[in-house]
Amino acid sequence: MFIVMVAPECAPVAKAGGLGDVVFGLSHELEIRGHAVEIVLPKYAGMRYEDVWDLQPSHHDLWVPWYDGTVHCTVWFGYVHGRKCFFIEPHSQDNFFGRERMYGYDDDALRYAFFCKAALEYLAASGKRPEVVHCHDWHTGLLPVLLYEQYAQVLGDQRVCYTIHNFCHQGLTSPEVLWATRLGRVDHFLAQDRLGDDTHHGAVNPMKGGVVYANFVTTVSDTHAAEARYGDSACGLGHTLHRYQDKFGGVLNGVDYDVWNPETDPYIPAPYSASTIERKYLNKEALRERFMLRKSWSPLVAYVGRVDEQKGMHLVHHALFRTLAAGGQFVLMGQEQKHNGINGHFQHLKDHLNNNPDSHLELSYQEELAHLVLAGADLLVVPSLFEPCGLIPLMAMRYGTVPVVRATGGMRDTVFDRDHGEHADDRRNGYVFQHTDNQAIDSALQRAFGLWTDYPEDFRSLMLNGMRADHSWHRPADHYLDIYEHIRHK
Incomplete structure:
Protein backbone atom coordinates (compact mmCIF):
# COMPACT_ATOMS: atom_id res chain seq x y z
CA MET A 1 0.00 0.00 0.00
CA ASP A 256 9.21 3.64 18.54
CA TYR A 257 11.51 1.25 20.39
CA ASP A 258 14.29 1.86 17.88
CA VAL A 259 14.43 5.39 19.30
CA TRP A 260 13.32 4.92 22.92
CA ASN A 261 15.19 1.83 24.06
CA PRO A 262 17.62 1.78 27.03
CA GLU A 263 19.48 -1.20 25.57
CA THR A 264 20.62 0.71 22.48
CA ASP A 265 20.15 4.37 23.43
CA PRO A 266 23.19 6.41 22.28
CA TYR A 267 22.20 9.35 24.52
CA ILE A 268 22.68 7.61 27.87
CA PRO A 269 26.08 6.68 29.34
CA ALA A 270 25.07 3.23 30.62
CA PRO A 271 22.77 1.14 28.40
CA TYR A 272 20.71 -1.45 30.26
CA SER A 273 17.82 -3.89 29.97
CA ALA A 274 15.38 -5.63 32.29
CA SER A 275 18.06 -8.23 33.05
CA THR A 276 20.70 -5.57 33.84
CA ILE A 277 18.46 -3.00 35.47
CA GLU A 278 21.01 -2.20 38.17
CA ARG A 279 22.91 -0.26 35.46
CA LYS A 280 20.04 2.24 35.41
CA TYR A 281 21.53 3.79 38.56
CA LEU A 282 24.68 4.73 36.63
CA ASN A 283 22.41 6.96 34.55
CA LYS A 284 20.89 8.35 37.72
CA GLU A 285 24.34 9.45 38.84
CA ALA A 286 25.06 10.87 35.39
CA LEU A 287 21.82 12.87 35.55
CA ARG A 288 22.80 14.23 38.96
CA GLU A 289 26.19 15.25 37.64
CA ARG A 290 24.63 16.91 34.59
CA PHE A 291 22.38 19.06 36.78
CA MET A 292 24.82 19.42 39.69
CA LEU A 293 22.60 17.63 42.19
CA ARG A 294 24.11 16.16 45.31
CA LYS A 295 24.64 12.44 45.64
CA SER A 296 22.19 10.95 48.09
CA TRP A 297 20.15 7.87 48.81
CA SER A 298 16.82 9.31 47.75
CA PRO A 299 14.20 8.95 45.03
CA LEU A 300 14.61 11.17 41.98
CA VAL A 301 11.33 12.45 40.51
CA ALA A 302 11.07 14.01 37.05
CA TYR A 303 8.61 15.98 34.94
CA VAL A 304 9.13 16.09 31.16
CA GLY A 305 6.69 17.99 28.96
CA ARG A 306 5.24 21.36 28.03
CA VAL A 307 4.85 24.12 30.61
CA ASP A 308 1.17 24.41 29.83
CA GLU A 309 -2.05 24.56 31.83
CA GLN A 310 -3.23 21.31 30.21
CA LYS A 311 -0.38 19.48 31.91
CA GLY A 312 -1.58 20.30 35.44
CA MET A 313 1.34 22.57 36.26
CA HIS A 314 -0.12 23.51 39.65
CA LEU A 315 0.25 19.84 40.55
CA VAL A 316 3.77 19.73 39.12
CA HIS A 317 4.60 22.70 41.37
CA HIS A 318 3.14 20.87 44.36
CA ALA A 319 4.90 17.60 43.49
CA LEU A 320 8.23 19.43 43.39
CA PHE A 321 7.93 20.77 46.93
CA ARG A 322 6.30 17.57 48.20
CA THR A 323 9.30 15.64 46.87
CA LEU A 324 11.82 18.00 48.46
CA ALA A 325 9.96 17.85 51.79
CA ALA A 326 10.14 14.05 51.68
CA GLY A 327 13.90 14.15 51.17
CA GLY A 328 13.80 13.39 47.44
CA GLN A 329 15.13 15.18 44.38
CA PHE A 330 13.19 16.75 41.51
CA VAL A 331 14.14 17.47 37.90
CA LEU A 332 11.89 19.38 35.51
CA MET A 333 12.50 19.65 31.79
CA GLY A 334 9.64 21.76 30.46
CA GLN A 335 9.19 23.35 27.06
CA GLU A 336 7.94 26.90 27.59
CA GLN A 337 4.90 27.99 25.59
CA LYS A 338 4.60 31.45 24.08
CA HIS A 339 2.00 33.80 25.58
CA ASN A 340 1.71 31.58 28.62
CA GLY A 341 1.56 33.15 32.10
CA ILE A 342 2.69 29.88 33.69
CA ASN A 343 6.14 30.40 32.17
CA GLY A 344 6.82 33.39 34.42
CA HIS A 345 5.88 31.41 37.50
CA PHE A 346 8.28 28.59 36.69
CA GLN A 347 11.04 31.01 35.69
CA HIS A 348 10.67 32.61 39.13
CA LEU A 349 10.69 29.14 40.67
CA LYS A 350 13.87 28.29 38.78
CA ASP A 351 15.56 31.41 40.14
CA HIS A 352 14.31 30.67 43.66
CA LEU A 353 15.69 27.11 43.60
CA ASN A 354 18.85 27.92 41.70
CA ASN A 355 21.17 26.90 44.54
CA ASN A 356 19.13 23.99 45.83
CA PRO A 357 21.25 20.82 45.52
CA ASP A 358 18.15 18.63 45.21
CA SER A 359 16.31 20.27 42.31
CA HIS A 360 16.89 21.50 38.79
CA LEU A 361 14.46 23.22 36.41
CA GLU A 362 15.38 23.16 32.72
CA LEU A 363 12.92 25.45 30.92
CA SER A 364 13.55 24.09 27.45
CA TYR A 365 13.17 20.78 25.68
CA GLN A 366 16.20 18.94 24.33
CA GLU A 367 15.50 15.57 22.74
CA GLU A 368 18.82 14.01 23.68
CA LEU A 369 18.58 15.23 27.27
CA ALA A 370 15.07 13.81 27.59
CA HIS A 371 16.56 10.33 27.13
CA LEU A 372 18.93 10.87 30.06
CA VAL A 373 16.16 12.24 32.29
CA LEU A 374 13.96 9.19 31.65
CA ALA A 375 16.89 6.82 32.16
CA GLY A 376 18.02 8.52 35.38
CA ALA A 377 14.74 9.19 37.17
CA ASP A 378 13.00 6.78 39.53
CA LEU A 379 9.54 8.33 39.12
CA LEU A 380 7.84 10.47 36.49
CA VAL A 381 4.88 12.72 37.35
CA VAL A 382 2.24 13.32 34.68
CA PRO A 383 -0.66 15.12 36.44
CA SER A 384 -2.41 16.31 33.27
CA LEU A 385 -5.87 17.87 33.42
CA PHE A 386 -6.50 16.01 30.17
CA GLU A 387 -4.17 13.82 28.14
CA PRO A 388 -5.37 12.30 24.86
CA CYS A 389 -2.73 9.56 24.89
CA GLY A 390 0.21 10.18 27.20
CA LEU A 391 3.32 9.13 25.30
CA ILE A 392 5.82 10.21 27.93
CA PRO A 393 4.64 7.64 30.55
CA LEU A 394 4.99 4.91 27.90
CA MET A 395 8.52 6.05 27.14
CA ALA A 396 9.32 6.27 30.85
CA MET A 397 8.13 2.72 31.51
CA ARG A 398 10.43 1.41 28.79
CA TYR A 399 13.29 2.92 30.83
CA GLY A 400 12.10 1.41 34.12
CA THR A 401 10.89 4.78 35.41
CA VAL A 402 7.63 4.42 37.32
CA PRO A 403 4.85 6.82 36.23
CA VAL A 404 2.63 8.71 38.68
CA VAL A 405 -0.31 9.88 36.58
CA ARG A 406 -3.78 11.32 36.75
CA ALA A 407 -6.49 9.02 35.41
CA THR A 408 -7.37 10.72 32.15
CA GLY A 409 -7.33 9.85 28.45
CA GLY A 410 -4.89 7.25 27.25
CA MET A 411 -3.21 7.02 30.65
CA ARG A 412 -6.31 5.15 31.86
CA ASP A 413 -5.56 2.58 29.16
CA THR A 414 -1.87 2.12 29.93
CA VAL A 415 -0.96 2.93 33.56
CA PHE A 416 -2.37 0.56 36.18
CA ASP A 417 -2.14 1.37 39.88
CA ARG A 418 0.14 -0.75 42.02
CA ASP A 419 -2.25 -0.86 44.98
CA HIS A 420 -5.74 -0.54 43.51
CA GLY A 421 -7.64 -1.96 40.59
CA GLU A 422 -8.44 -5.30 39.01
CA HIS A 423 -5.28 -5.89 37.00
CA ALA A 424 -2.98 -8.83 37.67
CA ASP A 425 0.14 -8.08 39.69
CA ASP A 426 2.43 -8.41 36.66
CA ARG A 427 0.46 -5.70 34.79
CA ARG A 428 0.54 -3.11 37.56
CA ASN A 429 3.12 -0.54 36.54
CA GLY A 430 2.61 2.78 38.34
CA TYR A 431 0.51 5.01 40.56
CA VAL A 432 -2.78 6.60 39.52
CA PHE A 433 -4.83 9.35 41.12
CA GLN A 434 -8.22 10.71 40.12
CA HIS A 435 -8.66 14.33 41.15
CA THR A 436 -6.87 17.60 40.36
CA ASP A 437 -6.15 18.76 43.92
CA ASN A 438 -2.94 18.58 45.92
CA GLN A 439 -4.23 15.84 48.19
CA ALA A 440 -4.76 13.51 45.25
CA ILE A 441 -1.20 13.67 43.96
CA ASP A 442 0.08 13.66 47.57
CA SER A 443 -1.52 10.30 48.16
CA ALA A 444 0.02 8.78 45.03
CA LEU A 445 3.48 10.20 45.76
CA GLN A 446 3.36 9.06 49.38
CA ARG A 447 2.61 5.50 48.27
CA ALA A 448 5.40 5.63 45.69
CA PHE A 449 7.97 7.04 48.12
CA GLY A 450 6.98 4.46 50.74
CA LEU A 451 7.51 1.56 48.34
CA TRP A 452 10.83 2.99 47.09
CA THR A 453 12.11 3.45 50.65
CA ASP A 454 10.74 0.45 52.53
CA TYR A 455 10.26 -2.23 49.87
CA PRO A 456 12.96 -1.77 47.22
CA GLU A 457 12.46 -5.24 45.74
CA ASP A 458 8.76 -4.55 45.22
CA PHE A 459 9.61 -1.21 43.65
CA ARG A 460 12.01 -3.00 41.29
CA SER A 461 9.20 -5.40 40.32
CA LEU A 462 7.07 -2.39 39.43
CA MET A 463 9.88 -1.05 37.28
CA LEU A 464 10.26 -4.37 35.49
CA ASN A 465 6.52 -4.64 34.82
CA GLY A 466 6.74 -1.37 32.93
CA MET A 467 9.86 -2.40 31.00
CA ARG A 468 8.35 -5.71 29.88
CA ALA A 469 5.03 -4.30 28.66
CA ASP A 470 4.66 -3.96 24.91
CA HIS A 471 3.76 -0.40 23.96
CA SER A 472 5.43 -0.56 20.57
CA TRP A 473 3.75 0.44 17.31
Missing part, protein backbone atom coordinates in the same frame (compact mmCIF):
# COMPACT_ATOMS: atom_id res chain seq x y z
CA PHE A 2 1.16 3.54 -0.74
CA ILE A 3 0.47 5.93 2.15
CA VAL A 4 1.25 9.64 2.35
CA MET A 5 1.39 11.28 5.77
CA VAL A 6 0.64 15.01 5.71
CA ALA A 7 1.57 16.57 9.04
CA PRO A 8 2.95 19.70 10.67
CA GLU A 9 5.55 17.66 12.60
CA CYS A 10 7.84 14.66 12.32
CA ALA A 11 10.39 13.79 14.98
CA PRO A 12 13.16 14.60 15.33
CA VAL A 13 13.48 17.11 12.49
CA ALA A 14 10.36 19.16 13.35
CA LYS A 15 8.90 18.36 16.74
CA ALA A 16 6.91 20.40 19.25
CA GLY A 17 5.26 17.48 21.03
CA GLY A 18 4.04 13.91 20.79
CA LEU A 19 2.53 14.45 17.33
CA GLY A 20 6.03 14.40 15.84
CA ASP A 21 6.84 11.09 17.55
CA VAL A 22 3.62 9.55 16.26
CA VAL A 23 4.18 10.54 12.64
CA PHE A 24 7.73 9.17 12.69
CA GLY A 25 6.96 6.01 14.68
CA LEU A 26 3.85 4.97 12.75
CA SER A 27 5.57 5.63 9.40
CA HIS A 28 8.52 3.52 10.53
CA GLU A 29 6.33 0.59 11.56
CA LEU A 30 4.35 0.69 8.32
CA GLU A 31 7.56 0.68 6.29
CA ILE A 32 8.88 -2.31 8.25
CA ARG A 33 5.77 -4.17 7.11
CA GLY A 34 6.53 -3.46 3.47
CA HIS A 35 4.27 -0.48 2.81
CA ALA A 36 5.51 2.58 0.93
CA VAL A 37 5.26 5.67 3.14
CA GLU A 38 6.10 9.29 2.31
CA ILE A 39 5.78 12.23 4.70
CA VAL A 40 4.92 15.76 3.55
CA LEU A 41 5.93 18.59 5.90
CA PRO A 42 6.44 22.35 5.83
CA LYS A 43 10.08 23.37 5.41
CA TYR A 44 10.56 25.30 8.63
CA ALA A 45 13.51 27.64 9.04
CA GLY A 46 14.14 26.20 12.50
CA MET A 47 14.15 22.52 11.57
CA ARG A 48 16.92 20.27 12.84
CA TYR A 49 18.63 20.09 9.48
CA GLU A 50 21.34 17.86 10.90
CA ASP A 51 18.70 15.11 11.08
CA VAL A 52 17.95 15.30 7.34
CA TRP A 53 20.22 13.29 5.07
CA ASP A 54 20.82 14.25 1.44
CA LEU A 55 18.41 17.19 1.40
CA GLN A 56 17.93 18.37 -2.18
CA PRO A 57 15.26 19.96 -4.38
CA SER A 58 12.75 17.45 -5.70
CA HIS A 59 10.31 19.79 -7.46
CA HIS A 60 11.60 23.23 -8.38
CA ASP A 61 8.46 24.90 -9.68
CA LEU A 62 5.31 24.17 -7.74
CA TRP A 63 2.74 26.90 -8.27
CA VAL A 64 0.01 26.98 -5.62
CA PRO A 65 -3.21 28.94 -6.27
CA TRP A 66 -3.71 31.44 -3.46
CA TYR A 67 -6.25 34.24 -3.35
CA ASP A 68 -6.36 35.59 -6.92
CA GLY A 69 -2.77 34.67 -7.75
CA THR A 70 -0.25 31.87 -7.24
CA VAL A 71 2.65 31.26 -4.85
CA HIS A 72 5.85 29.72 -6.15
CA CYS A 73 7.19 26.84 -4.02
CA THR A 74 10.13 24.49 -4.01
CA VAL A 75 9.65 20.95 -2.73
CA TRP A 76 12.70 19.42 -1.09
CA PHE A 77 13.40 15.75 -0.46
CA GLY A 78 15.51 14.17 2.27
CA TYR A 79 15.69 11.16 4.56
CA VAL A 80 14.91 11.68 8.25
CA HIS A 81 16.48 8.65 9.92
CA GLY A 82 15.34 6.52 7.01
CA ARG A 83 11.91 8.11 6.50
CA LYS A 84 11.22 9.64 3.09
CA CYS A 85 10.25 13.26 3.72
CA PHE A 86 9.18 16.01 1.34
CA PHE A 87 9.43 19.58 2.61
CA ILE A 88 7.34 22.36 1.03
CA GLU A 89 9.05 25.77 0.92
CA PRO A 90 6.86 28.69 -0.21
CA HIS A 91 8.61 31.70 -1.76
CA SER A 92 6.17 34.30 -0.55
CA GLN A 93 6.29 37.66 1.17
CA ASP A 94 4.09 36.09 3.86
CA ASN A 95 7.12 34.06 4.95
CA PHE A 96 4.82 31.25 6.07
CA PHE A 97 7.45 28.88 7.49
CA GLY A 98 10.66 30.89 7.62
CA ARG A 99 10.04 32.00 11.19
CA GLU A 100 11.58 31.52 14.60
CA ARG A 101 9.13 28.87 15.79
CA MET A 102 6.59 26.46 14.33
CA TYR A 103 3.39 27.69 15.96
CA GLY A 104 1.97 30.61 17.88
CA TYR A 105 1.37 33.26 15.21
CA ASP A 106 -1.81 35.20 14.47
CA ASP A 107 -1.91 33.85 10.91
CA ASP A 108 -1.40 30.17 11.82
CA ALA A 109 -4.74 29.23 10.24
CA LEU A 110 -3.73 30.77 6.91
CA ARG A 111 -0.22 29.30 7.10
CA TYR A 112 -1.50 25.75 7.44
CA ALA A 113 -4.36 26.24 5.00
CA PHE A 114 -1.68 27.11 2.48
CA PHE A 115 0.26 24.00 3.48
CA CYS A 116 -2.82 21.82 2.85
CA LYS A 117 -3.34 23.38 -0.55
CA ALA A 118 0.35 23.04 -1.43
CA ALA A 119 0.46 19.39 -0.35
CA LEU A 120 -2.42 18.55 -2.72
CA GLU A 121 -0.87 20.58 -5.54
CA TYR A 122 2.32 18.63 -5.03
CA LEU A 123 0.53 15.27 -5.23
CA ALA A 124 -1.18 16.43 -8.41
CA ALA A 125 1.97 17.83 -10.04
CA SER A 126 4.21 14.87 -9.12
CA GLY A 127 1.75 12.23 -10.29
CA LYS A 128 1.65 10.58 -6.86
CA ARG A 129 -1.59 8.74 -6.20
CA PRO A 130 -1.47 7.21 -2.72
CA GLU A 131 -4.19 4.80 -1.70
CA VAL A 132 -4.46 6.60 1.65
CA VAL A 133 -3.62 10.13 2.74
CA HIS A 134 -3.21 10.26 6.52
CA CYS A 135 -3.60 13.78 7.93
CA HIS A 136 -2.84 14.95 11.45
CA ASP A 137 -4.45 17.55 13.75
CA TRP A 138 -6.19 20.84 12.92
CA HIS A 139 -3.29 22.00 10.78
CA THR A 140 -4.33 19.55 8.05
CA GLY A 141 -8.09 19.62 8.69
CA LEU A 142 -8.73 21.54 5.47
CA LEU A 143 -6.93 18.97 3.33
CA PRO A 144 -9.86 16.52 3.02
CA VAL A 145 -12.15 19.50 2.39
CA LEU A 146 -9.95 20.75 -0.44
CA LEU A 147 -9.45 17.23 -1.77
CA TYR A 148 -13.18 16.58 -2.07
CA GLU A 149 -14.21 20.06 -3.18
CA GLN A 150 -11.37 20.99 -5.55
CA TYR A 151 -9.04 18.09 -6.35
CA ALA A 152 -11.26 15.02 -6.73
CA GLN A 153 -11.23 15.13 -10.52
CA VAL A 154 -7.46 15.64 -10.62
CA LEU A 155 -6.35 13.21 -7.93
CA GLY A 156 -9.09 10.63 -8.24
CA ASP A 157 -10.63 8.70 -5.39
CA GLN A 158 -8.05 9.36 -2.68
CA ARG A 159 -9.08 8.11 0.75
CA VAL A 160 -8.33 10.13 3.88
CA CYS A 161 -7.70 9.05 7.47
CA TYR A 162 -7.67 12.03 9.82
CA THR A 163 -6.13 11.78 13.30
CA ILE A 164 -6.89 14.31 16.02
CA HIS A 165 -4.12 14.47 18.61
CA ASN A 166 -5.51 17.36 20.64
CA PHE A 167 -9.07 18.68 20.52
CA CYS A 168 -8.05 21.75 22.50
CA HIS A 169 -6.58 23.47 19.42
CA GLN A 170 -8.95 23.50 16.43
CA GLY A 171 -7.56 26.34 14.32
CA LEU A 172 -10.67 28.55 14.44
CA THR A 173 -10.39 31.35 11.93
CA SER A 174 -12.35 33.84 9.85
CA PRO A 175 -13.98 33.10 6.47
CA GLU A 176 -10.97 34.77 4.83
CA VAL A 177 -9.41 31.32 4.66
CA LEU A 178 -12.16 30.30 2.25
CA TRP A 179 -11.19 33.09 -0.16
CA ALA A 180 -7.48 32.40 0.26
CA THR A 181 -7.89 28.74 -0.70
CA ARG A 182 -10.46 29.59 -3.39
CA LEU A 183 -13.14 27.50 -1.74
CA GLY A 184 -15.30 30.64 -1.69
CA ARG A 185 -19.06 30.12 -1.09
CA VAL A 186 -18.90 31.42 2.46
CA ASP A 187 -22.55 30.71 3.29
CA HIS A 188 -22.21 27.17 1.97
CA PHE A 189 -19.11 26.28 4.01
CA LEU A 190 -20.20 28.08 7.17
CA ALA A 191 -23.19 25.75 7.44
CA GLN A 192 -23.29 23.67 10.63
CA ASP A 193 -22.95 20.43 8.67
CA ARG A 194 -19.72 21.61 7.03
CA LEU A 195 -17.07 23.96 8.50
CA GLY A 196 -19.14 26.36 10.61
CA ASP A 197 -18.08 26.24 14.25
CA ASP A 198 -20.84 25.12 16.59
CA THR A 199 -20.25 27.76 19.27
CA HIS A 200 -18.48 30.67 17.50
CA HIS A 201 -20.92 32.06 14.95
CA GLY A 202 -19.26 32.96 11.67
CA ALA A 203 -16.00 31.12 12.43
CA VAL A 204 -14.47 28.47 10.18
CA ASN A 205 -13.32 25.38 12.09
CA PRO A 206 -10.62 23.44 10.17
CA MET A 207 -10.74 20.49 12.58
CA LYS A 208 -14.48 20.17 12.10
CA GLY A 209 -13.88 20.22 8.35
CA GLY A 210 -11.51 17.29 8.75
CA VAL A 211 -14.11 15.33 10.71
CA VAL A 212 -16.88 16.03 8.21
CA TYR A 213 -14.91 15.32 5.03
CA ALA A 214 -12.44 12.57 6.01
CA ASN A 215 -13.30 8.92 5.35
CA PHE A 216 -12.31 7.92 8.88
CA VAL A 217 -11.38 9.92 11.97
CA THR A 218 -9.30 8.71 14.89
CA THR A 219 -8.02 10.08 18.14
CA VAL A 220 -5.12 8.66 20.10
CA SER A 221 -6.72 6.33 22.65
CA ASP A 222 -9.99 4.50 23.21
CA THR A 223 -10.63 6.32 26.46
CA HIS A 224 -10.08 9.74 24.92
CA ALA A 225 -12.42 8.84 22.06
CA ALA A 226 -15.12 8.11 24.64
CA GLU A 227 -14.28 11.29 26.61
CA ALA A 228 -14.61 13.30 23.39
CA ARG A 229 -17.93 11.78 22.37
CA TYR A 230 -19.66 11.67 25.73
CA GLY A 231 -17.89 14.33 27.80
CA ASP A 232 -16.47 17.79 27.24
CA SER A 233 -13.04 16.71 25.98
CA ALA A 234 -13.96 17.46 22.37
CA CYS A 235 -13.98 21.18 23.19
CA GLY A 236 -17.22 21.87 21.33
CA LEU A 237 -16.98 19.13 18.68
CA GLY A 238 -19.01 16.56 20.63
CA HIS A 239 -22.15 16.99 18.51
CA THR A 240 -20.16 16.60 15.29
CA LEU A 241 -18.42 13.48 16.59
CA HIS A 242 -21.77 12.00 17.58
CA ARG A 243 -23.14 12.71 14.14
CA TYR A 244 -20.19 10.96 12.51
CA GLN A 245 -19.75 8.27 15.15
CA ASP A 246 -19.75 5.50 12.55
CA LYS A 247 -16.42 6.74 11.21
CA PHE A 248 -14.80 7.76 14.51
CA GLY A 249 -12.70 5.69 16.92
CA GLY A 250 -9.63 5.58 19.13
CA VAL A 251 -6.26 4.02 18.33
CA LEU A 252 -3.73 4.11 21.14
CA ASN A 253 -0.37 5.56 20.14
CA GLY A 254 2.77 3.47 20.29
CA VAL A 255 6.41 4.15 21.06
CA HIS A 474 2.98 -3.19 16.45
CA ARG A 475 -0.67 -3.30 17.60
CA PRO A 476 -1.53 0.34 16.73
CA ALA A 477 -0.20 -0.24 13.21
CA ASP A 478 -2.50 -3.28 12.91
CA HIS A 479 -5.45 -1.03 13.78
CA TYR A 480 -4.44 1.65 11.30
CA LEU A 481 -3.96 -0.88 8.52
CA ASP A 482 -7.45 -2.21 9.23
CA ILE A 483 -8.77 1.36 8.95
CA TYR A 484 -6.87 1.94 5.70
CA GLU A 485 -8.28 -1.26 4.20
CA HIS A 486 -11.77 -0.34 5.38
CA ILE A 487 -11.78 3.09 3.75
CA ARG A 488 -10.08 1.84 0.58
CA HIS A 489 -12.94 -0.52 -0.11
CA LYS A 490 -15.80 1.53 1.28
